[in-house]
Each structure stands twice: as structure tokens, then as C-alpha cells.
Amino acid sequence: MMILRSLRRQPMHGYALVQHIKQRSNDLLQVEEGSLYPALQRMLRDNLVKAEWEISASNRKVRTYRITPAGVKHLEHEVSSFEQMLKGINLVLSPADS
């Protein structure tokens, strides 16, 4: 979800994606950088993102990921169901008005 959200803002390659997520989360989410790649592979398989080799601004050959229309749709669906879940959790956790 985070990956798709980031890619929706702008296409990026793997390293940039990691840096982006780290920054955005204010380093709260400490995950292995590598674990991003299996996730990207699954998204590639499910046609949620596309990847192409390009030359980056820093003049490196990088593989840039772009979100596909299917990815956008998936993201919207995920976000809404995540919000639903969050709402549910909030309701349960909020002090009972007894």
C-alpha cells in the first residue's frame, strides 16, 4: 500500500523508493531494505506496477517502477478497506460510553 501510494506520486526506482518511505515515515518503520523487492516482484506479477530500465538523474542505470491503472484501482480498494479496518479498531478501542 505504501509502495503503491509512493509510486502514485511519482515513478521511482527501488533505492529511491526505500529512501522515500524511510523519510516519509520519519524512520519509524525500520525494515530491511531488501524486503521491498519481493513485494515489488509480486506487484509486477499481479500487473499493479510496471518496471523499465532507465538512466537516473544521477546518471545510473536504474529500474524505474510506475503504477498501472490496475495498481491505482488496487490502491484505492486497499486504502478504503484499510480505513474501514482502522475505523473498526478505533471503535473497539475507544472508551465505551457506558
Next chain:
Amino acid sequence: MQWLKQLFTRRQIYSDLSDEIQQHLAEKIAALVADGMSPKEAAYTARREFGNVTGIEESGREAWTWPRAESILSDVKFAIRKLKKSPGFATTAVLTLALGIGANVVVSSVLNGLILRPLDVPEPASLFQVVHGKDFFNTQSYRDYLDYRDRDPSFSGMLAYGFMRAGLRAGKTAVQGWGHAVSGNYFDVLGVQPAFGHFFHAADEHGPASAPYIVLSYDFWRLHFDSNPHVLGETIELNQHPFTVIGVARKDFHGTEVFFVADYWIPLVNESQVTGFEDLPYRDHYAFTVLGRLKPGVTPQQATHSLNALAAQMAKEDPKDDGLTALVRKPGPAGDEQDPTKKALLGILLLAILVLLASCANLASIFAARATDRGGELAIRLAIGASRWMILRQLLTEAVIVSIVGAAVGSFFARLLLGALSQLQIYGDVPTHFMILPDARVYLAALALAIASGILFGLLPARQVWKTDVVQAIKTGCLETESFQRFALRDVLLAVQIVVCTLLVTASLVSVRGLILALHVPLAFQPEQVTLAQADLRTVGYSGEQALPVQKRLLDAAASIPGVSAAAVSDGVPFLGGAGWFVYRWGTTEFLPSHRAFGAYSFLVTPNYLNAAGTRLLAGRDFTWHDDGGSPRVAIVNQTFAHKLYGDKPPVGQRFALWATAKYEVIGVVEDGKYGSVNEDPQPAMFIPLAQGVGEVMSTSATILIRSRLPQDQIAAALRQKLAAIEPGAPFTLRSWADAIDLSMITTRAAVTALGVMGLLAAMLAVTGVFGMASYSVSKRMKEQGIRMALGAQPVDILRSTLHRPLLLLIGGSCLGLLGGVLTSSLWAHLVSFATPRDPLVLAGVLFVMTLLGFMATWVPARRALGIDPARLLRE
């Protein structure tokens, strides 16, 4: 299709992934170095923060793998391990299925090779045969062919061919060869190309004897001309008439017949030069097979319609075509509804399918027993969380593996058998080929059939798995906890097996009985102790008029051999040659098709033939040497001939005609016999003096018959020596008449063997089935029987209670099968003549065999039941 694409692009995906990861690391290191880290430290940090590179690559790759495939693979591995652990079960199941599949592969390959396979020519689908519509002639006269070819618009090309045999000589090579005399357009209509040289064309024909060209078959050229490429342009003498070799056909072109392989092809206009037969001028002389290529869009029905309109027109123009009709159908046995080989093969195929059914029933009960035995294991697997679907999938995998292996084993042995069969040469020196080796289609069908039956019958026990009560099953270690008294699936399977077995045993016995009867059919001649020497004197250059003195000299020489009690010469003998003519009543002036009385076998014979052949003369006299060209024409006819033409009037002294210059007086009557095959209906036949010939036709064929009590090889050697002294170049074939007749019955024997083998297979399956059932029943109730024995049950009670079910099934199934056999007896008539399942001897035989089988199958279980030691059993 997505997954398929992925399958092929996977390698690229994987390398992209690892490149990308390397690139990520490089960028990270660069960033860290820019932050002031040493390169070594940076590399280390980068790796640490990234995580396990190999592990990540692997889990990235996993996104692309096909989890279902992997799990199927593990199912397969597990099934193979399981099967290996119970080799007895695996072997029985595989062999059972292999029997059924093997039988079907053999029969369907033969059917495919002989009947269904199209001719080896380009676009066989548009090639059709033109046969007579109403009468049963499959051949046409040359004049009718020309009219059909030139005046009918439905065909883009139409060809004709006939069979011929001739002596070929080129330099030192001298051989007998069978070939086709074909119309000039033969190769062009077929659309075949020569291996080298060229073929002749329609433009090469300019009337009789205008195209002395010969095309050799590839195999004939290789065998007799040592694959000599300079054979083109050489002269080959056919019965001493020169022909120029202009081409050699391709290796895979064998002509346009299913069985017959042509050694050579010559233009039809040159045929009479070689054979001496005037086949071309007569409209009512049906000597040629006619094939045509239909124009695109024209159906066979339309072509039949159009040809019939033309035939009616032709009949108006020439009364000899009176009543002519045409039918356009697929060439060869494929299109012939009446073809006996086809009918027999279809019948045998039906029985082969029955064998498969029996083996499937057996397979199902084997699987059912196995599922029951594995009850404990399956129950534990269910208990620890395997879904029923997973268990089912496991059983299914096993069934499919058994099917595939069974199909492979069955096909392998079928292939061996067919390989041996295809080498058969059953028509004496006539070149034949049996292209009956299974092709890919047959193998695929076998595999599909095996898998289908494996799944279908392997899954019958799945019901058991579905309804399992896990707790109960673990307790007893057995899936089938319902009472054994219930009418179970196994009973149905066994009953099916017994019915099928009875049917097949009936079929075998009927066919064996038929063969025995056929061997004792009165032939009206005694072939035992008769040796035959056959040759066509035309192959050494004699014409019809010159042949008679030679035939007389040969006869005198043969008769002078010591120990020969009778000798004669004829143009052919029953089962080996002879001709047929249409017979007309005396007084017929116009010899038109509508005036024909019937067609009759004809044999040209010397005096004393009847004696040598052992045919009884019922009235009148035998021929003498005075019945020659100068004296009135006379004939001896058989009873059927006499009855058909003269009714109850005494035939001796009556007359008949074959055509205007061939009119005969009957001087004798002989008994009815068999002339072409043992199962033919009574046929009219006539015997005519060799010295008179039929009308103007004198025969150059010489069949020398000698009857002697001496051993056959001794007499054959003496005969060969005598004949060689008179006519050294003549290619005489020597054989015993009895052997030749045996050979002519080879198809009947093959059918009997096939049916016998299937009966045996079915019997084996039934015995194992009944045996399994009986043993199962005994072992299941061992304890109960022990108690009953202890309480004083007599052995006969024990037997009754354990074996009554299998025996009941056996008796009921046999009765059903026998009833089925009797009800379908009209079907058997296609397979065997002379015998039907209604034959009391056959009925008794079937009952006896089934009783014997039942006895065999229940003997061991019965012994076991009786051998129960109640004391020991109860202690356990």
C-alpha cells in the same frame, strides 16, 4: 496464457531482479561513501541494511513460481513412493490396465492401418472410387471408364488401373513381379512425383500398344536392380515384350491399394501385349478399379447422381450398358459397407473394448481394496488436518500414474506384437504390406483412454474417503465400516466383470467351433496328397494357341513320375485361380446384362482332372482328349449350376451359352463344392476342356495337379526336375493343395486367435476378480467363522456363508453374459461363419468354462475357510 508467457520469460525476470539488487547496493554504497564512510565499511553497512541478498532474491523469485505445479509434483513424488512400497498392488494394477489397453492398441492399429488410413497420396480426402451402384461389382470396364472420365463434369481427373503379373527380365535378372496396368493420367491425377526419371502421362497414349514404358517401385528397383541409377532408359522384357524404364517411384508410394504393393506400373494400353487378355474393348468386362478426384465443392452424392444420369444415357447408346449404375464412395475397404475384413475388425474392436471394460472393473476393485487397506493412514491424514480434497487428489495422482504406466506397458507389448504381424506375407508371392504399426494418434488415444479409465475407476473408491468417519476409522484401521452384508460397489464391479468374461468366452468358443466346422466343410475335392505346380506360360513367351502342346507335354511328364496315381492340367484350381463368366440361357441372341442368368466359376481342365482332384461325377461322363477344338463344345457343371439353369430337368444333354461363339452342351454333373472360400454359399461352377478353351480364349496358365501317396517334398522334387527339363525358364510355384487352402483361411484363423486370446484375457481377469472377492470375504469374516465353528457349524455351512456371494455373482453374471451372447448372435455372424452362440455345444462349453473358472477362483479361499482353527483364532 499469462502464466505461459511467464514460464518463458522467467529467466529474464530473475536476472533483472538480481541486477536491480546489485544496483541498489551500489547506489547505497555510493551514498554512504559520500556521507564520509570508508568504501569497505560502506559495503558492509549497505549489505547489513539490505538484508539477506540470496534470501530476498529467492523470495522475489517465488512470486513467479507456480505453486500448484510444485504441489502436484510433490503429490506425484509421494504417489510414486507409495506405489514403490506396495509393488504387488502396483504391478497388478498396471498389468490389468496394460492388458486392456494393449488389446485395444493392437486391434485399433490394425483397423487404422487396414481400413481407416487414407492412401499415401497427396490430398487423399478428395480421392473417391467409382463402383457399380446396384450389382456388387467394384470394378469398371475400360469403355465405361472412358465415358465417365470424358463426359462427367464432377471430377477434375479420373484414373483406372488393373492388376497384372508378369515375368520381368533385364540382362541377367529374371523375376516374377506383380504390378498395375494404369491409365496414362494415373500419376498426374494422384499428384505424385517420381524419385527420379519421369512418369508417363495421358499424352503418351496413342491407342493400343503405343506406350511401352515401365515405372518401377522404389523397393523393387532396390531389390532387383541394386539401386542402379542408370536403370533409366534400359529395356526390361515383360513376358518377353520390351518396355523402357522411364522412372522410379518414391519410396513411400506403393500404389493405390491397401494390401497390395505394386512392383511396377505400365500404361494400360500396353497391357494386353503382356498378358494376352483383351481387357479394353468390352463394355461388360469389368477389369479396372476407377478412382477420381472430385472437383472442389462437389459432394460424392452429387457426383453419384451425375454419373448415374450419364450411365442411363450410355445405356441408351449401347445396350451392353443396360442397367449400369454408379456409386461414388471412399476408396478401398473404408468405403465398402460389405467389406468382410472391416466388419470382422469392428467386431473384434468391440470385444477389445469389452476386455478393457473388464480390466477397468478389475482395476476399480483393486483400488477399492487398496483404499480400504489404507484406511488407517488416510484417516490419520484426515485427522491431522489434510482436507478431503487433498486426500482425493493424492488418490487421483496414484490412479493417473498407474494409468500412464499401464498405457505405456500395454502399448509397448502391442507394438512388439504388431511389429511381428506387419511382417506377415499371407498371399503367397503377391507383394503385400500391412501398415499396421500404431501411429501417434493411436498412442495418444491409448493414453487418453488409459487416463480416463484410470481416473474414472480409480476414483470409484473416492466415495469411501468422502464419507469417512475419522474417529471410527482410526479405531478400526479400516475405512469401510458399513456392514459387509450390504450390496456393495465391489459386487457390481465383479458382476460386470463376470458378464463381460462370459461374453468373451462365448465369443472364443463360437469362433473355435466355427473354425473346426469350417475345416470339415465338404469341399468336393480332396486336397490332401495333391501337389500343385503353377505358372503362366505367357511369361516364357507362349501365346494362347501355342500353349496347349506345352501343357500336354508337361502333363505327360508329370504323369510319368513313379508313384503318381493321377495327374491333370488346368488353368486354375479351386482356391487358387480359375475364372468367372456370365452364363446365358440357350437361345439367347443378345448377350446383354439384363439377359444374364448368373455368373459362374469356370475351370479349364484336361481329362482326368476330376479324378486327380477327387471330385465326384454324379451323372454323365468325364472329358476325353477327343473333346478338342475340332469337336462340339462340351462342359461339366455342378449341381447348383444345373439347378439354377434347368430346374429339375436332367441336366445332361442341356445347353447354355457364354457368348455368341461360346456355346456348350452339358455332358456331366459333379457335386457342389467350395471354389473361392470355405464360407461361401453354394456357387455355380463349370468345367470346360482345356483343349477347347472358352470361345476363342485359350489359356496360357498351367496348373499341374498330381496325386500321390509319396511324401510331398519327394514328389515336389521329382516334379520340379521333370518340369525344368521341359520348360527351364518357366517360373513354377510348387505347393501342396492342402497347405494353400490352409493359407487361404489365415484371416479366419487370425480372427479365431484374436477372439481366443481375448477370451483368455477376460477369463484371467474374471478369475482374479472372483478370487479377490472370495479371499476378501473369507479373511474379513475369519473371526466370525471361527466362533461359528466353535459353536458346531459344519464345514458346508461355513462354505455356504463365506462363498455364497461370490458364487451367486458368478452364476448370475454367467447367465446374463450367456443371454447377452445369444441375443447378439447376429453380431457374431460377421466374425465367424458356421457357428452361433445358439449352438448347444457352445452353450455347454461356456457353462463348463465358467464353472471351471469359478472352481479355480474359489478353491484357495474355500480351503482357507475350512482350515480355520477356531481355538487358535479365538485365542488371538
